[in-house]
Amino acid sequence: MTVRNLLLSILFTAAASSLVAQDAAAPAGGAYRSFTPADQWELGLNAGVPFVSGDLDSKLGFGGGLHVRKALDHVFSLRVGALYAKTKNEFADAESNSEMSWFSGSLQVVAAVNNIRFNKPYRKTLVNAFIGAGATSFTTKYTNVLQADGSNNGEFKSGLSPYIDAGVGLAFRVSPKFNIGLEYGVAFVLGGNGDLLDGDENVDSRTTTYRDYLHYPNLRLNFNLSGKDKSGAMRSEPLYWVNPLAQVSDAIAALEARPVFDPTDTDGDGVIDMFDQEKESPAGARVDTRGVTLDSDGDKVPDYKDKEPFSPPGYSVNADGVAQVPPGLTEADVNRIVDAKLAAFKLPTQEGLADWFLPVINFANNSYDISYGEYTKLYQVAQVLKSNSKIRVAVTGHTDQTGSDTYNNVLSYNRAKAAIDFLVSQYGISRDRLVLDWAGKANALVPARSSQINRRVEFRVAKSGETDKPRPEGPEAGKGRFMGNKASGY
Template sequence: MRKVSLLGFALLSLHVFGQTNYLDEYRTWSIGGGIGHTYMLGDLKSFQQGRDQYTRANARGGFTVAGYGHITKFINPFFGLQAALTAGRVTGTPGTQSGNIPGRHFIGSIIVPEINASINFINAFRIGEVRPTKHSFIGSVGYGFAIYDYEVYINNTPTPNYTAGFNWRQAVAVPVGFNYKYRLSNTWDFDAGIKGFFFNSDLIDGTVYGSTNDQVIFTSVGATYNFGTKAGKKESVVYRSPVSDLYEFTASVRRDMDKITKDDDGDGVPNMFDKEPNTAKGAVVDGAGRALDVDGDGIPDHLDEDPFSPKGAKVDSKGRELDSDGDGVPDSRDLEPNTPKGSLVDVRGRAIKSVGGGLNDAFIPQVYFAVNSALVTSANAERLAVVARLLNANPDMKLKVIGHTDKTGGEEYNRRLGQRRADAVVDYLVRNFGIDKSRFTTESAGKSQPLSPRLLNINRRVEFIIQ
C-alpha cells in the first residue's frame, strides 16, 4: 500500500508541480528499430516435429526473419505512447498431432501497423532507490490492423485455391509486448523484446481448424535513439524515477541541513560554509571559517606568537619576526643586521659604541602579556635572551623593570597586576639566565602610561630603563 501511495504521489507531483520542468531535464522522444524471429501459433505452428518431410524449405515451419520500427513519446517517467510497425514472414506445419489437417504447411507474410500504450514497470517499483540505473523494463499493449497473405501446401503441392502473387487480407491484432532496455549512452539504448500478436482471425496460417484464433510471437533485438526538443538533455526519462528523485532530493536536503547545523571544528561556522573544516579549537576565524591572520604573515593568529608583525616582515614558523644578529631589533627595522652578540644597540639596531651619553638611546626589547596575566610566555623568550646578553656583556649595567597594564579594570587592581608582571620578568631572567637579582629594581605604572589608546595588547607590557 505504501508503494502505491508513493507512486500516486509521484504522478500527482508531476502533474501539479511542474511536469514540464521535470521532463525538460530528460529525453522523452525516441525512435528505433530492429530485427528478430516470428513464431507461428495457429493451426499450423513453427518448429513442429516431422517438418523435415516437406521439401519447400521456406514453408517448413523454420526460422523466419521479421523487422520492426517505432517512434515513442513518454508523457512522464511511467507512461508513454508508441506508434510501431512490425513486418515479416511466418511459416508453420501441422506436426504429428493435428487432427484432420495432416500434410498442410504454409508460408505467409504479415504487416502490422500498431498504436501502443507503454508502461515503465521498473519505475513503478523503484521506491526508495536512489542509485542511477541503466536498465528499464517496458510493457506495452495496443491495437493494430494486420494485413497478411499466405501460400498453403498439402504434401508439398499448392492447394487448389492457391492464387499466385499477393492477395492481401485484413485482421485486427492486439499486440502485447515486453521490452528490456539497456542504456548505452544518453542517446542510445540496446533493446531486447518479445511481443505477442493476438488476431481476431483463424486464417493467418491459411487454415481454419477448431475455435481458436491465430497468434504470432515475435522476438527481437534492436537499438533506440533518444532525443528531445531542447539541447543539453540528459538520459531518457525511462531511466529516471520521480519517486527515487524525491528520495534523493530529500536525502540531499538532509545532508545540507546536517552541514548547516553541524560545526565539527567548533569555530562557529557551519560545515556547509566552512572553508577550513578542521580549524584548531579556540582559533578565531572569519565568516568562511578560515583562521584569522591579522598581520598577514602566513601564520594564523592562534599559532602566531607575534600577531602584529609589520606587513612584509619575514617571520619564523611561530610568527615571530626574524632577528638574525639577536640584538632584539627585528631584521625589518635593523640597519646593522650583523651586530656582534651582546652589543648595546639603539631602536634601529645600530651599535652604541660606549656606555655614556648615548646610553639613553639604547634599545631593549619589551615583554608582552595576555589579558589579566603575569605569565611570561615562550613568545618572549628570545626578547629576554637579548636582555640577558646585554647584561652579561655589560656587568655594571643595572635595569629598572616597569610593569604596565591596559585600561580595563580599576586603578589598584592594575597597579598590583603591573607589579606582578615586573616581578615575573625579573624572576625569569634570574632563573633562566643566572642574572643577579640585585641588578634590578621593579615598579608598576599600572594603566597610567599607555603606548596606544586603541591597541590594548601593546599596553600590556614590561619595559626596561638603564639606570
C-alpha cells in the first residue's frame, strides 16, 4: 500500500505541474496574449558507469539509455527514459561476487532550479534536479553468496518491480540545437527485491543493509528537435533554457524603440517635422506629402516662383519657369511647305514604272458601256496622267469565259477602246499617250465561267515602243456606246 501511495503522489505532482504550465484563461475584456512560446522537444542519449551500493563491495560497470523531455513551463519538465545497466559486486578478501543486469523505464519530473533569474535571454548552464518513478526488471547472478534457502550459487530474476529514482545534474548549452549534460542519479527498488541488487541479503549476519541502491553517474548528449507551431513560426528552444520574461522584454524593447510623437511643424507647411524632408520650406509655398516644395512641371523652378507651373515638356525654361517655345507656323507657312513638297514630288521615270498598275474598271455582262460607279477610277487614272506628262499608259481589255474566242476578242477590244475614248473626251488626255491593248478571255483572274471580276479593263505603264493592237477580226460584239468626238478620230 505504501508503494502504491508513493507512486500516486509522484504522478499527481507531475499532473499538477502540467496544469500550472497551461495558459491562463482570456480576460473578459478581450483575448489574452500569452508570452510563453511554443517550444521544442529534447531527445537525449546517455552513457555512464553504474554501480550498486549494498552488502558487497561495489565495482564500476557500464550502462546507457535514451530519453525524451518536454517542458511544462520555464522550470518544470517531464522526462521519459529507458536505461540498461550492468554492474558487479564482490568481497575483496573472499570469492563472493555477483553480476546484475538492469532494464528499466521511468517518468521523471525535472526542475531547472536556476531558471528563475531573469538577467539573460537564456541559460548557458542549467542546474537540474529530478525525481521520478518507474519499473525495472533485473537479473542478479551470484557466486558463493549464501541465500535463505541455503544455496550459494545461482541466479535471481526480479520480474517487474517498481522503483523510485532521484538525482541532480548540470547541462551546458553548446548551441540552440545541442547541449551536453553531466548527471548523477540514484534508484532503489521498492518491495522485497530491494536488497537483492547485489544478490546478498546477509542471511548469516545479524545486520544487513535494508536496501541496495543503483548509482548512475553519466554523460548526456541532448538534441533539441526543431519544428513549427500552429502559426507556422519556428518553435523556441525548450522553455527551461529560455528566460521566462524574454518575450516580455522584447515587447518592452520594441515599445521603447518607437519614436516619441512630436507634433512640431517648424515651417508651418502642414507636415510635422518627424516626417518633413524639408523643414524650412518658404512661407506660403505649396508642398507635397513629404513636406518638399512642389514643382509640378519638374522644371527646377518651384511652383511658388513659377509663372508657368505646368510648362510643356521638352523645352528649356527661363528664370521665371516659362518654357521657351519657338514661334508656331502660320497657315501661309504650312501652305508654302506643302506646295514646295508637291512641286518636288515626281513619279519614277518610264523605265522604273514598268510593273506599276493603275486602278481596274469592270463591266456588265456582254457590255462595253462604262457604268457611273467606274467614273472615280477613270478620274484617278486621268490625274496621274496629268501629273506625269512623260508617261504613256497601256489600256488592256478582258472578258469572262462565256462566248467564243472571236467574239470575246472583239468585245475586249471594244472595252479598251471605250475606256480610252472616255479619258480623251472627258479629261483631255492626248490620244498618243494611251496604247490600246486587248486579251479576250485569255487572262481570267478567277476560275468562274461568268464573273464580273474577269470583265475588266486594266491600266499599266506602257513599255517603251509599245503601240496599239489592231481590231481583231470578227463581227461587232457587245452593247454600249463610245464617248468620242471628231477630235478623237470618230
